[in-house]
Amino acid sequence: MSDKHVTSNWKILKMNVIFDKKVSKALKGILIIIMYWSHMFNHPERLQKEIEWISLFKIGGKTVEEFLVPFFHVAVPCFFFIAGYGYYISNLNRTKSAKKQILGLYTKYWIVFAAFIPLCAILGKIQITPVSLLLNLIGLSSSYCGEWWFLSTYVEIIFVFSLIDKYIRNHNVKTIHVFTVSVALSFAGYLINAVLSHVGIDTDNLILHELYYFLIKQPLFIIGWCLARCDYIKKMNAFLNRVESKKKVLLICILCIFTFTFQYITLIPETYIYIVYLPVFVYMFSLASLMMPKLISQIFEEFGKYSTYMWLCHSILLYKLVQKYIYFPKISILCWMNLVCLSFGCSIILANIEKSIWAFLDTLKKHKTKKI
Numbered sequence: 001m002s003d004k005h006v007t008s009n010w011k012i013l014k015m016n017v018i019f020d021k022k023v024s025k026a027l028k029g030i031l032i033i034i035m036y037w038s039h040m041f042n043h044p045e046r047l048q049k050e051i052e053w054i055s056l057f058k059i060g061g062k063t064v065e066e067f068l069v070p071f072f073h074v075a076v077p078c079f080f081f082i083a084g085y086g087y088y089i090s091n092l093n094r095t096k097s098a099k100k101q102i103l104g105l106y107t108k109y110w111i112v113f114a115a116f117i118p119l120c121a122i123l124g125k126i127q128i129t130p131v132s133l134l135l136n137l138i139g140l141s142s143s144y145c146g147e148w149w150f151l152s153t154y155v156e157i158i159f160v161f162s163l164i165d166k167y168i169r170n171h172n173v174k175t176i177h178v179f180t181v182s183v184a185l186s187f188a189g190y191l192i193n194a195v196l197s198h199v200g201i202d203t204d205n206l207i208l209h210e211l212y213y214f215l216i217k218q219p220l221f222i223i224g225w226c227l228a229r230c231d232y233i234k235k236m237n238a239f240l241n242r243v244e245s246k247k248k249v250l251l252i253c254i255l256c257i258f259t260f261t262f263q264y265i266t267l268i269p270e271t272y273i274y275i276v277y278l279p280v281f282v283y284m285f286s287l288a289s290l291m292m293p294k295l296i297s298q299i300f301e302e303f304g305k306y307s308t309y310m311w312l313c314h315s316i317l318l319y320k321l322v323q324k325y326i327y328f329p330k331i332s333i334l335c336w337m338n339l340v341c342l343s344f345g346c347s348i349i350l351a352n353i354e355k356s357i358w359a360f361l362d363t364l365k366k367h368k369t370k371k372i
Contacts, residue, residue, distance in 0.1 A: 029303030035075035041065035084224025098162035182222040189215025309347035
């Protein structure tokens with residue numbers, strides 16, 4: 001078979017991969033539903049005693065649902081990566097400030113909080129005290145919903161980096177220096193936590209807990225920012241387009257194997273695994289998106305559009321309110337689809353409530369301006 005014929009059969013390899021807003025949204029859509037998988041089939045202790053589900057099949061003594069969990073753990077780290085990548089692009093185009101990002105996230109969080117927390121309290125699923133209410137309301141505690149830990153860490157990273165970013169731009173700090181400092185800070189986080197735990201100091205107190213999570217998670221955001229700044233997608237395209245077709249096919253196969261196996265390494269801290277893994281994962285997804293049927297892509301984009309609400313409400317539904325209904329189909333994949341559909345429906349409703357709130361505030365603002 002001639003190289004020319006191989007090229008014609010692999011047109012996709014000659015196309016330039018892009019990671020734009022559309023692809024990012026589709027990736028978020030996939031990430032949110034694989035996150036559901038991890039939460040549904042990796043925490044048996046959080047299920048009611050009568051809840052049972054049927055596995056599709058087993059792999060090496062494990063259910064396929066459990067086997068896939070380590071791979072699906074990519075969801076949260078990749079959300080940080082996308083946030084960092086998007087932060088750089090938004091800042092470059094001056095489309096969205098850090099203040100607007102934080103306000104937008106808190107608005108969604110408070111809407112979900114108002115919609116579900118009172119109901120959970122009435123049903124006796126959570127205990128509310130003035131202190132816990134305040135801490136959960138501002139996101140410094142996730143005692144009402146464990147999966148909400150992400151909020152404070154994300155907000156802290158965005159806020160701190162928005163201050164540092166001005167210095168980086170004004171002094172033209174090199175990308176490699178930003179990355180090196182970020183990794184050094186994460187290492188300090190792991191080291192400090194280990195030392196404090198060793199000497200018997202409680203690292204779960206509010207300040208140390210927030211500091212620890214900030215230090216170890218910020219490189220995931222920074223690597224996204226750094227790679228956006230370096231335009232790594234374009235550089236990967238240029239590199240692959242210089243490789244002849246047969247070698248390119250082999251290289252992409254190797255990258256695919258890497259994408260599906262690297263996450264199972266557990267010898268080093270998770271953050272450092274993802275620093276290496278995420279650039280490859282995101283590039284491979286962007287490549288795959290070029291071959292994705294339009295309908296499938298549109299479905300994932302819709303999930304991505306509502307991904308923040310889907311993240312915020314799914315665990316409340318899963319662990320607090322309608323667990324029996326979610327697992328009613330028994331077969332694992334049907335239970336999973338049940339949660340996806342339910343949380344997606346709730347997210348559309350919540351998003352429309354948010355839209356109505358902003359429309360009302362905008363009308364109020366215009367009315368006040370007219371009076372003046």
